Amino acid sequence: MEVTYVKAINMALFEEMRRDENVFVMGEDVAELGGAFKVTEGLLEEFGPDRVIDTPIAESLIVGAGVGAAVMGLRPVVEMQFADFISCAFDQIVNMAATFRYRHGGQVSCPLVIRAPAGAGVHGALFHSQNPEAWFTRVPGLKVVAPATAYDAKGLLKSAIRDDDPVIYFEHKRLYRSIKEDIPEGDFLVPIGIAETKREGRDLSVITYGGCLHYALDAARIVEKEDGLSVEVLDLRTLLPLDREAILATAKKTGKVVIAHEDRLTGGIGGEVAAIIAEHAFDYLDGPIVRVGMADTHNPFSPPLEEFVLPNTDKIVAAIRRLAAY
Amino acid sequence: MALEREKHLAERSLLTLTETELQDMYRMMVLIRRFEDKVAEMYMRGKITGFCHLYAGEEAVAVGAIRALYDKDYVVSTYREHGHCLAKGASPKRVMAELFGKATGVSRGRGGSMHLFDAELRFMGGYAIVGGGLPLAAGLGLSIQYKEEPEIVCCFFGDGAIPQGAFHETLNLASLWKLPVVFICENNFYGMGTLTQRAICQQELYRFAQPYNIPGVRVDGMDVLEVYAATVEAAAHAREGHGPYLIEAVTYRFRGHSMSDPAEYRSKREERIWQERDPIKRFRRRLIERRISAATLDQIDREVDAEIEEAVRFADESPDPDVSEVTKYVYVDA
Ligand SMILES: Cc1ncc(C[n+]2csc(CCOP(=O)(O)OP(=O)(O)O)c2C)c(N)n1
Ligand SMILES: [Mg+2]
Numbered sequence: 080m081e082v083t084y085v086k087a088i089n090m091a092l093f094e095e096m097r098r099d100e101n102v103f104v105m106g107e108d109v110a111e112l113g114g115a116f117k118v119t120e121g122l123l124e125e126f127g128p129d130r131v132i133d134t135p136i137a138e139s140l141i142v143g144a145g146v147g148a149a150v151m152g153l154r155p156v157v158e159m160q161f162a163d164f165i166s167c168a169f170d171q172i173v174n175m176a177a178t179f180r181y182r183h184g185g186q187v188s189c190p191l192v193i194r195a196p197a198g199a200g201v202h203g204a205l206f207h208s209q210n211p212e213a214w215f216t217r218v219p220g221l222k223v224v225a226p227a228t229a230y231d232a233k234g235l236l237k238s239a240i241r242d243d244d245p246v247i248y249f250e251h252k253r254l255y256r257s258i259k260e261d262i263p264e265g266d267f268l269v270p271i272g273i274a275e276t277k278r279e280g281r282d283l284s285v286i287t288y289g290g291c292l293h294y295a296l297d298a299a300r301i302v303e304k305e306d307g308l309s310v311e312v313l314d315l316r317t318l319l320p321l322d323r324e325a326i327l328a329t330a331k332k333t334g335k336v337v338i339a340h341e342d343r344l345t346g347g348i349g350g351e352v353a354a355i356i357a358e359h360a361f362d363y364l365d366g367p368i369v370r371v372g373m374a375d376t377h378n379p380f381s382p383p384l385e386e387f388v389l390p391n392t393d394k395i396v397a398a399i400r401r402l403a404a405y
Numbered sequence: 406m407a408l409e410r411e412k413h414l415a416e417r418s419l420l421t422l423t424e425t426e427l428q429d430m431y432r433m434m435v436l437i438r439r440f441e442d443k444v445a446e447m448y449m450r451g452k453i454t455g456f457c458h459l460y461a462g463e464e465a466v467a468v469g470a471i472r473a474l475y476d477k478d479y480v481v482s483t484y485r486e487h488g489h490c491l492a493k494g495a496s497p498k499r500v501m502a503e504l505f506g507k508a509t510g511v512s513r514g515r516g517g518s519m520h521l522f523d524a525e526l527r528f529m530g531g532y533a534i535v536g537g538g539l540p541l542a543a544g545l546g547l548s549i550q551y552k553e554e555p556e557i558v559c560c561f562f563g564d565g566a567i568p569q570g571a572f573h574e575t576l577n578l579a580s581l582w583k584l585p586v587v588f589i590c591e592n593n594f595y596g597m598g599t600l601t602q603r604a605i606c607q608q609e610l611y612r613f614a615q616p617y618n619i620p621g622v623r624v625d626g627m628d629v630l631e632v633y634a635a636t637v638e639a640a641a642h643a644r645e646g647h648g649p650y651l652i653e654a655v656t657y658r659f660r661g662h663s664m665s666d667p668a669e670y671r672s673k674r675e676e677r678i679w680q681e682r683d684p685i686k687r688f689r690r691r692l693i694e695r696r697i698s699a700a701t702l703d704q705i706d707r708e709v710d711a712e713i714e715e716a717v718r719f720a721d722e723s724p725d726p727d728v729s730e731v732t733k734y735v736y737v738d739a
Contacts, residue, residue, distance in 0.1 A: 204533070
């Protein structure tokens with residue numbers, strides 16, 4: 080069945096809510112409007128206002144109340160209307176949710192999912208464009224996922240909902256309606272913590288996730304055709320915990336690694352991936368680890384500035400060529 | 406809806422304001438309306454992109470309130486701030502250029518529609534985070550108090566901000582420290598698609614003043630004179646050191662939440678009822694009653710149209726920001 084990325088997320092919500100009546104959805108405009116991006120469209124009609132809940136604009140409360148419901152055994156899926164607003168809920172995520180189980184010696188768990196539409200390229204300016212995943216990937220107790228395909232979007236959301244720990248689910252809003260693919264009917268899961276090789280290759284690896292996966296795949300096709308290079312593309316899919324085995328396997332296989340993400344370079348996931356490789360696969364490397372990411376600035380409104388700061392296919396192609404020639 | 410006293414004060418200001426002042430208020434309301442209409446047109450033509458929230462229908466709030474301030478007073482706003490920024494005196498050219506993302510824009514193309522800012526005019530910004538401007542207003546007020554300056558702050562926010570913690574934190578502190586801030590809640594009944602009835606436990610929003618021990622009034626936000634008169638009182642209160650004031654201006658946005666919202670959650674009937682209260686048409690009728698000629702007002706309309714055309718030309722012909730300056734302004738330049 081051919082579905083868009085946004086449809087895949089929507090289907091996962093439908094299926095999980097049918098499967099388990101403890102699953103419910105809560106957030107700003109998620110019910111009557113079906114979400115700012117129509118991700119939760121149709122849920123209200125099927126499940127009613129007790130399970131599909133519009134809230135006031137109050138992110139800290141939405142997450143905090145989600146934690147409260149989760150520790151009582153419910154499985155809330157709360158939405159941040161844009162990932163940029165997740166900062167308003169920071170305390171409830173990193174202090175309340177993430178530490179809940181640990182700080183009480185494992186007495187109760189917190190099976191909460193926070194969905195957050197992230198990503199730039201829609202001229203959203205500073206507060207409708209961010210990729211805030213790296214604020215959270217250094218917080219033990221959280222899990223962080225960032226699917227890049229419709230298949231992974233569906234499978235990872237289902238896994239997140241069934242997971243007994245708090246999971247932040249970053250969905251890339253540029254992908255909602257721009258990608259479409261065949262996915263199997265019915266129930267399937269994508270495990271949290273497992274990366275996937277989206278393209279096999281011998282000469283060089285691109286390690287990426289989220290919005291950049293598609294640029295990386297395009298770049299791999301371009302350099303294969305124009306330069307005869309065989310590029311492997313590893314999609315991390317989960318950012319916390321990272322799939323160290325898969326990262327090291329591809330690094331050892333090709334000996335040359337480009338890391339690409341839409342988040343800023345400084346303090347981004349790429350630094351952690353690079354450190355893992357440098358620490359555990361140094362002897363296998365045939366060149367420096369190269370990172371491609373957003374410039375260390377804010378998301379500018381001006382479309383030419385925005386295009387300039389963001390990674391894209393061309394920038395990944397250039398990085399691949401530079402490293403291949405090393 | 407508004408109390409008799411507010412109506413009475415509005416009537417009085419129709420007499421105390423000079424003809425020039427009244428005409429200026431009319432001009433500004435028309436300017437905002439035509440500006441927003443033009444923005445919508447430019448958006449459809451792809452000249453303006455991103456998230457864009459128009460102020461049409463709510464002009465009386467910004468114009469009435471800001472008219473009641475001194476030039477040196479400060480204004481804090483939201484992401485629906487084109488109107489406030491223009492009313493504070495910003496050049497339509499530079500506001501339009503910002504929406505086009507151009508280097509000549511008020512925020513040099515960095516902020517766009519939601520982040521207009523003009524330090525010289527003491528327009529302290531639109532801001533895309535709902536409720537995010539309120540603590541800032543408290544800080545501006547604190548600074549005024551600290552330096553013993555005579556100015557006040559006027560802080561606009563939507564009904565949607567009331568459920569945010571920032572609203573309650575700010576009102577408590579502003580009251581406790583008697584900060585010179587006039588808070589103006591633009592109650593247009595919706596936060597995106599959500600009716601205030603489904604988001605707020607109290608529908609008379611000015612009553613949120615009471616638990617914080619400050620005065621609160623509700624005014625007809627479709628009546629520029631009523632907003633003006635209430636703000637005159639509130640500003641005097643704040644300026645004289647009595648602390649903050651909460652004004653609830655009941656209003657209506659004529660368009661969807663943003664350019665991408667068809668507003669299907671509202672009935673056509675409801676929209677029509679509010680269109681009939683169009684603040685500009687209403688004010689125009691009252692001015693004509695006060696013997697300002699229709700010809701004079703028509704002349705203002707024409708001048709405004711020319712000014713808007715000029716703003717579009719300026720924005721269109723302005724250069725984009727230079728990509729070599731992409732990290733400029735992140736820090737204070739050496
Ligand atoms: C912290 C935060 N949460 C959510 C949003 C998304 N959002 C933008 S405007 C809006 C509705 C705000 O309504 P209101 O305050 O009544 O202002 P109005 O749009 O009616 O002028 C929402 C939910 C946001 N910008 N910031
Ligand atoms: Mg509103």
